[in-house]
Amino acid sequence: MNELLLIVRRSLRQHALSTIVTMLGIALASGLVMSVFMIQKQSFQAFTGGDVGFDAVLGARGSQLQLVLNTIFHLETSNGNIPYSLYEEIAKNPQVELAIPYAVGDNYQGFRIVGTSDDIFTKFEYRKGQKFQVEDSGKFFNPKEKEAVIGKFVAQRTGLKVGDIFQPYHGLIFDEDKKHDDDYKVVGVLQTTNSPSDRVVWIPIEGIYRMKGHILRGTGENYKAQEGEEIPQEVKEVSAVMLKLKSLQAGMSLEQTINKQGKVATLAFPIGRTMAELFDKIGWLNRVLELVAYLVVVVAAFSILASIYNSINERRREFAILRALGAKRITVFSVIILESTIIAFFGTLLGFIVYFIILLFTASIVQAETGVVLDIFKFDSMLIYTSLLMISVGALAGVIPAFKAYQTDVSENLTPVS
Amino acid sequence: MAILEVKNLVKSYVSQNGQTQNVVDVPHFSLGSGEQIALQGESGSGKTTFLNLIAGILQADSGEIIIDGEDISTLSEPKRDSLRAKKIGYVFQTFNLLQGFSALENVILGMAFGNGADRKYAENLLEKVGLANRKDYKPRQLSVGQQQRVAVARALANHPKIVLADEPTGNLDHRRAFESLELIREICLENETALLLVSHDKEILSKFEKVKNLANINQAVTFYE
Numbered sequence: 001m002n003e004l005l006l007i008v009r010r011s012l013r014q015h016a017l018s019t020i021v022t023m024l025g026i027a028l029a030s031g032l033v034m035s036v037f038m039i040q041k042q043s044f045q046a047f048t049g050g051d052v053g054f055d056a057v058l059g060a061r062g063s064q065l066q067l068v069l070n071t072i073f074h075l076e077t078s079n080g081n082i083p084y085s086l087y088e089e090i091a092k093n094p095q096v097e098l099a100i101p102y103a104v105g106d107n108y109q110g111f112r113i114v115g116t117s118d119d120i121f122t123k124f125e126y127r128k129g130q131k132f133q134v135e136d137s138g139k140f141f142n143p144k145e146k147e148a149v150i151g152k153f154v155a156q157r158t159g160l161k162v163g164d165i166f167q168p169y170h171g172l173i174f175d176e177d178k179k180h181d182d183d184y185k186v187v188g189v190l191q192t193t194n195s196p197s198d199r200v201v202w203i204p205i206e207g208i209y210r211m212k213g214h215i216l217r218g219t220g221e222n223y224k225a226q227e228g229e230e231i232p233q234e235v236k237e238v239s240a241v242m243l244k245l246k247s248l249q250a251g252m253s254l255e256q257t258i259n260k261q262g263k264v265a266t267l268a269f270p271i272g273r274t275m276a277e278l279f280d281k282i283g284w285l286n287r288v289l290e291l292v293a294y295l296v297v298v299v300a301a302f303s304i305l306a307s308i309y310n311s312i313n314e315r316r317r318e319f320a321i322l323r324a325l326g327a328k329r330i331t332v333f334s335v336i337i338l339e340s341t342i343i344a345f346f347g348t349l350l351g352f353i354v355y356f357i358i359l360l361f362t363a364s365i366v367q368a369e370t371g372v373v374l375d376i377f378k379f380d381s382m383l384i385y386t387s388l389l390m391i392s393v394g395a396l397a398g399v400i401p402a403f404k405a406y407q408t409d410v411s412e413n414l415t416p417v418s
Numbered sequence: 419m420a421i422l423e424v425k426n427l428v429k430s431y432v433s434q435n436g437q438t439q440n441v442v443d444v445p446h447f448s449l450g451s452g453e454q455i456a457l458q459g460e461s462g463s464g465k466t467t468f469l470n471l472i473a474g475i476l477q478a479d480s481g482e483i484i485i486d487g488e489d490i491s492t493l494s495e496p497k498r499d500s501l502r503a504k505k506i507g508y509v510f511q512t513f514n515l516l517q518g519f520s521a522l523e524n525v526i527l528g529m530a531f532g533n534g535a536d537r538k539y540a541e542n543l544l545e546k547v548g549l550a551n552r553k554d555y556k557p558r559q560l561s562v563g564q565q566q567r568v569a570v571a572r573a574l575a576n577h578p579k580i581v582l583a584d585e586p587t588g589n590l591d592h593r594r595a596f597e598s599l600e601l602i603r604e605i606c607l608e609n610e611t612a613l614l615l616v617s618h619d620k621e622i623l624s625k626f627e628k629v630k631n632l633a634n635i636n637q638a639v640t641f642y643e
Contacts, residue, residue, distance in 0.1 A: 002535065003526070003527060003531070006523060006526075006527075010516075013518070014518045318516055318517075318518075321514045321515075323499070324502075324508055325503065325527055325528055325531055325572075326499050326500065326502045326504070326531035326532055326576070327503075327531045328500070329495070330496070331531065410470075410475045411466075411470050411476055414475075414510065
């Protein structure tokens with residue numbers, strides 16, 4: 001075995017350039033395949049199976065998926081509004097453990113402003129046992145004041161800090177011509193949660209109602225809040241009500257009542273299943289990505305084959321000499337298989353660097369766009385399987401050149417016959 | 419006792435005009451254990467084919483080649499390879515050193531496929547042929563004479579019963595050729611290894627006590643090239 005390794009080592013060194021290029025090809029292919037599968041898997045898990053802190057979302061009649069994207073992931077537009085009374089009604093439902101109203105429709109430099117109650121800080125757990133915490137010198141907003149608590153990502157991107165004053169912009173997409181006149185003071189920056197909440201500017205829901213230019217249509221007629229005047233309950237609206245339920249059965253029961261029997265609202269439940277529908281819809285895209293990844297593997301395999309195959313002719317004399325020294329045909333065959341396997345092995349090892357680079361890049365984009373954090377260091381058995389697959393494909397790619405080497409005629413390739 | 423015995427050995431090739439032509443037709447030839455014989459053979463006399471048949475590199479059409487009591491003409495190719503690796507050393511006219519490997523590695527590979535590599539012994543052999551300080555040099559970094567000495571060391575690396583030498587001094591000047599010949603003969607004697615050397619150089623042949631003319635041994639029509 002030592003001799004085989006010696007022969008392989010020397011050969012790889014003699015053909016260093018093509019060896020390195022081929023290894024890089026394998027590295028790109030394996031890195032790409034691992035990335036595609038891991039991004040798919042982690043995205044699916046993060047969007048469908050992650051603990052988002054809520055069990056269901058109540059919103060206007062329409063798409064459950066849109067409702068979840070809008071309220072949990074702070075993406076997409078709102079389904080519309082529902083009367084505040086619905087929030088009060090469901091909050092009193094004995095099957096509901098916690099109900100938090102959301103009112104959306106404004107942004108600050110593209111980051112969602114969510115009007116809500118202070119329950120979001122005092123009662124809501126964004127992950128089991130974990131509540132929002134403000135960083136040093138900060139506090140949660142006073143529901144009666146024009147105060148804001150911002151997510152960590154917002155603070156990093158906008159530069160806002162405790163004590164800063166900012167003006168919200170109307171709409172969910174940043175348009176600098178749509179600035180509201182209201183001044184909001186940042187009173188707290190939330191500690192990183194690695195959740196979509198890091199991309200949110202939280203203000204009191206009352207602030208949304210009183211934002212200059214906002215019109216409330218809870219009664220069907222336009223109402224503009226006046227300073228110093230109590231807003232009647234019947235004109236108030238919410239974009240959604242975030243629900244924590246007492247049991248799974250409670251969700252099924254509410255779903256039956258609201259979605260199948262009712263006509264005014266939609267209950268998105270369970271959230272994971274709703275998001276899974278999104279992945280079903282974009283399943284074709286995943287399959288295209290997988291196909292591309294597999295094609296890259298095939299191309300990489302052919303690059304090994306071509307690289308070694310091309311070197312066989314110039315190495316025929318070497319094989320003939322080895323055979324003359326007593327090496328069997330199978331030994332020569334094994335040398336080539338070992339060579340292609342080693343190229344694939346080290347290529348796959350390098351592939352992990354490519355994988356981490358791709359995942360790091362992708363994770364930063366996913367986090368910036370959705371707030372969802374992909375764990376680039378998360379181990380998955382798929383990484384091992386993919387590596388083994390790449391090494392096997394590499395070994396397999398060596399079979400044709402190995403067979404060519406196997407057929408080398410000793411006497412023809414040694415010295416001229418005299 | 420004969421370490422090599424050849425009986426009724428025939429090897430033919432199909433020529434370009436489709437005719438089968440015998441290249442080797444040796445009714446009998448033998449080489450005793452530790453014996454040194456020089457075969458005189460002109461270019462085209464079939465001497466390389468004869469040596470390749472003995473080494474098991476080529477398969478005979480018929481006849482027997484008995485090496486150390488074993489008829490290699492009846493052996494499968496892998497077994498012939500194995501026997502060559504263990505019992506035969508071969509010095510080629512063009513040395514056939516592996517270019518990507520150092521002198522020491524070339525010698526190590528000379529024993530690797532037989533009874534296994536022995537680095538110490540390989541180093542000793544290189545020391546014996548005067549290349550202890552060149553063991554890590556690649557063939558292209560060595561002179562022709564030094565390359566030839568590496569080839570000799572490699573041929574003896576597997577403790578062979580027979581060393582076959584095909585015009586081993588053909589690429590050397592006279593002074594180096596004689597030095598080299600003496601080296602081969604001396605090491606073979608020390609190791610009690612039989613030596614079968616073919617050459618067309620009369621001065622080289624004159625150094626041997628036993629010289630046979632291949633034309634008298636090989637009844638085939640020669641000069642086929």
